[in-house]
Amino acid sequence: MNIIIVGGGKQLHFLTKSFVSKGYNVTIINHDAEYCKKLARMHQANIVHGDGTKPYILEDAGASYSEMVIALTKEDPHNLVICQIAEKMFKVKKTFAMVNDPMNIEIFKKLGVGNVICTADIISSFIEQKISIDDITNLFPIEEGKVAAMEIEINSDFPIIDTKLKDIEFPRDATIGCIIRGGQAVIPRGDTIVEEDDKLIILCLPKVQSEVLKTIRGRTD
Amino acid sequence: MSKKILVVDDEKNIRMTLTHCFKDQAYEIEVAVNGEEALKKIIDADYDLILLDIKMPGMTGMQVLEKLRERGSKVDVIMMTAYGTIERAVEAMKLGAIDFISKPFTPEEIRNIVKDVLDRQTLYEENLETFKDVIGFAKKCLIDGAYGKAEEYLIKAVAMDVDAPEPHNLLGILSEYRKEIQKAQMHYRAALALDPSYTPATRNLERTVQWKYTQKGMELGDESNGK
Amino acid sequence: MKAMENNQARDEYIIIVGCGRLGSHLARLLSKARKSVVVIDKNEYAFHRLSEDYSGFTIEADAIEIDTLLRAKIHKADVVVATTNDDNTNVMIAQVAKTIYHVPKVVARLFEPSRQLVYEELGIETLCPTILSAEALKNYIMGKETEELE
Numbered sequence A: 001m002n003i004i005i006v007g008g009g010k011q012l013h014f015l016t017k018s019f020v021s022k023g024y025n026v027t028i029i030n031h032d033a034e035y036c037k038k039l040a041r042m043h044q045a046n047i048v049h050g051d052g053t054k055p056y057i058l059e060d061a062g063a064s065y066s067e068m069v070i071a072l073t074k075e076d077p078h079n080l081v082i083c084q085i086a087e088k089m090f091k092v093k094k095t096f097a098m099v100n101d102p103m104n105i106e107i108f109k110k111l112g113v114g115n116v117i118c119t120a121d122i123i124s125s126f127i128e129q130k131i132s133i134d135d136i137t138n139l140f141p142i143e144e145g146k147v148a149a150m151e152i153e154i155n156s157d158f159p160i161i162d163t164k165l166k167d168i169e170f171p172r173d174a175t176i177g178c179i180i181r182g183g184q185a186v187i188p189r190g191d192t193i194v195e196e197d198d199k200l201i202i203l204c205l206p207k208v209q210s211e212v213l214k215t216i217r218g219r220t221d
Numbered sequence B: 001m002s003k004k005i006l007v008v009d010d011e012k013n014i015r016m017t018l019t020h021c022f023k024d025q026a027y028e029i030e031v032a033v034n035g036e037e038a039l040k041k042i043i044d045a046d047y048d049l050i051l052l053d054i055k056m057p058g059m060t061g062m063q064v065l066e067k068l069r070e071r072g073s074k075v076d077v078i079m080m081t082a083y084g085t086i087e088r089a090v091e092a093m094k095l096g097a098i099d100f101i102s103k104p105f106t107p108e109e110i111r112n113i114v115k116d117v118l119d120r121q122t123l124y125e126e127n128l129e130t131f132k133d134v135i136g137f138a139k140k141c142l143i144d145g146a147y148g149k150a151e152e153y154l155i156k157a158v159a160m161d162v163d164a165p166e167p168h169n170l171l172g173i174l175s176e177y178r179k180e181i182q183k184a185q186m187h188y189r190a191a192l193a194l195d196p197s198y199t200p201a202t203r204n205l206e207r208t209v210q211w212k213y214t215q216k217g218m219e220l221g222d223e224s225n226g227k
Numbered sequence C: 001m002k003a004m005e006n007n008q009a010r011d012e013y014i015i016i017v018g019c020g021r022l023g024s025h026l027a028r029l030l031s032k033a034r035k036s037v038v039v040i041d042k043n044e045y046a047f048h049r050l051s052e053d054y055s056g057f058t059i060e061a062d063a064i065e066i067d068t069l070l071r072a073k074i075h076k077a078d079v080v081v082a083t084t085n086d087d088n089t090n091v092m093i094a095q096v097a098k099t100i101y102h103v104p105k106v107v108a109r110l111f112e113p114s115r116q117l118v119y120e121e122l123g124i125e126t127l128c129p130t131i132l133s134a135e136a137l138k139n140y141i142m143g144k145e146t147e148e149l150e
Helices: A009-021 A033-042 A055-060 A076-090 A103-110 A119-129 A206-217 B012-021 B035-044 B061-070 B086-094 B107-120 B131-144 B147-160 B166-177 B181-194 B199-208 C021-032 C044-049 C066-071 C087-100 C113-121 C129-141
Strands: A002-007 A025-030 A046-049 A068-072 A094-099 A115-118 A136-138 A148-153 A174-181 A184-186 A199-204 B003-008 B027-032 B049-053 B076-081 B099-102 C013-017 C036-041 C057-060 C079-082 C105-109 C125-127
Touching (some): A002 A009, A055 A076, A055 C113, A068 A076, A076 A094, A076 A103, A076 C087, A076 C113, A103 C066, A103 C087, A174 A206, B003 B012, B012 B027, B012 B107, B049 B107, B107 B131, B131 B147, B131 B166, B147 B166, B166 B181, C013 C021, C044 C057, C066 C087, C079 C087, C087 C105, C113 C125
Parallel strands (some): A002 A068, A094 A115, C013 C036, C013 C079, C036 C057
Antiparallel strands (some): A136 A148, A174 A199
């Protein structure tokens, strides 16, 4: 797969490393000549020196035969333009834009960018969803917070311990997707019994999240 | 006989904009560059309406308004605010200003609000016809402190247009005046249930759930809300 | 109220983003023509370029943030002109104005000619001083009467 990444910084570095290790063909576009030289030394990737918001630079980088373009510059407008040119002029199928301002997520989508990532938004969702520090880990937000995904470790004082799943009164809009037991993933069924140290992976609607926790732990905190 | 309007603003561009705005309408426009000049002009002449900037160096808009009311003047005042500074709204309301417009404003916005306020001056209980008339009169009552009557007409307004959020928002404000906060919130929520995008109600609701409850910054929903 | 307005396309409330040389000059021309103008710039010093008789509004804020555009009441604007120093910022603002807020007349200034095609495809009217200047210079050099520019 041919991927073009426009931008710089640590994110670019680790992303490139990761893609290259998976065998993808990566081309990086960056406007700083010195940095480009450094990148050429560090990575097994094609490096193009130039302004990725200019159509002919994207062309030089092989946008016409790339499956994916990722815009990681520091400025939201640049990322918008990169994705739009990639999509409209070079018919690139998948475009990703990073944005700083969460309010731009909606806007970019409305303007036709396929995928929009906002670090600030992810982090703040994470923190907002966090209810208790010890036993619960909140997983990544799905669909802009429309689904809550939690991982809860079962303690010995939880009321649901040693109970069959079908006998536990979970709220309607929640489901236990998976149980991690002894490092193995178990897909639970109605007669699966909850044991101490089990890690329950639960998907639910945000509105019942507290109720789910109460049922499992006996308290909401 | 054309209406006489006094524009009070320390910024030249605002005075110019407003003078031009109303050029082709039958209003007589006069200007004052600061609070003192405004008060002097008001003593010398009778105005039908005053457009008053809140933020001015020296005597502020609020102080001008206060002095006006102290002297017994009941002239209608439209307060012009900078973005995000509606905090003084309640104080202003108590001094008899019920209408606000935030800068920047479009020519259409300012013309509409001026027309509405001037039209409202001819509203009496006997000649109320449209939904707009009823809301206008209710606002008038709110300002005069006639809460019973205000409530009566707001309820009528609800009946006239069941989908409109404005009467509910104003009922919320009325409840706040009566220190019934829970009831106020109920009304604001009702307004939002009808129209989730009605920002005055959202802001009022947020304000009432604040930790330190304050009546400052009541949103009356006076500007043409982009509908 | 509507009966009093002209039948021409509405151009009463104009937002100009970027108070550089072009933006400030345009603001002055429009303000002289009695239009209601709002100029937005990140930097307050830019407003010093506005003339003494400028009768419009100014907002010191970053127009990339939607809040700034809403504060300028973009949803009520008749015209939005994007004239910041950065092409990409200009086309983003132009798209937000046109596609999201349905502002009737939207223009973006572009310095880089190669981008013009893409933006025309997106339905954004652009003005490229680079192309216009080159054409005017060409006509001057080649001694022709100034021709109709494309």
